[in-house]
Amino acid sequence: MNDILIKITIDETTTLPNVLRHIRELKGVLTATRVTEKQVVSAGMHRPVCNSCSCEMIPFVNGVGVLDHADFGPYSLWDADLWQCPKCGKEVIGGFGQGPISAHYEMGFQRMIEHYDKVGKLVHNHG
Ligand SMILES: [Zn+2]
Numbered sequence: 001m002n003d004i005l006i007k008i009t010i011d012e013t014t015t016l017p018n019v020l021r022h023i024r025e026l027k028g029v030l031t032a033t034r035v036t037e038k039q040v041v042s043a044g045m046h047r048p049v050c051n052s053c054s055c056e057m058i059p060f061v062n063g064v065g066v067l068d069h070a071d072f073g074p075y076s077l078w079d080a081d082l083w084q085c086p087k088c089g090k091e092v093i094g095g096f097g098q099g100p101i102s103a104h105y106e107m108g109f110q111r112m113i114e115h116y117d118k119v120g121k122l123v124h125n126h127g
Helices: 016-024 037-041 109-118
Strands: 058-070 073-084 091-094 122-125
Touching (some): 058 109
Parallel strands (some): 058 122
Antiparallel strands (some): 058 073, 073 091
């Protein structure tokens, strides 16, 4: 089995799930995984490896919000990706940006936290 990366740009009227469904229907295609521009940018990072299964994890959920907490409460918010082992299902969060997307002293901090929470992608980090 070989993995290849194909970059496809779709117009605004086309939905990504439909495109992926068509690709998966092609003869010989076993899986088609969505990889965002952010992952391509951060491609210098090695994919996480599952210690139990000795294989590379796959991006499972993009755009996870990781909220770091300090002693006094929420401190900074990071955008990252949730990776999953394709064999055992273990999950790890990686692919963090170069810095937080917002911090407690910035306007809009609470609103951004609420956005990630609303879409079910907020993860709390208590250190
Ligand atoms: Zn595993």
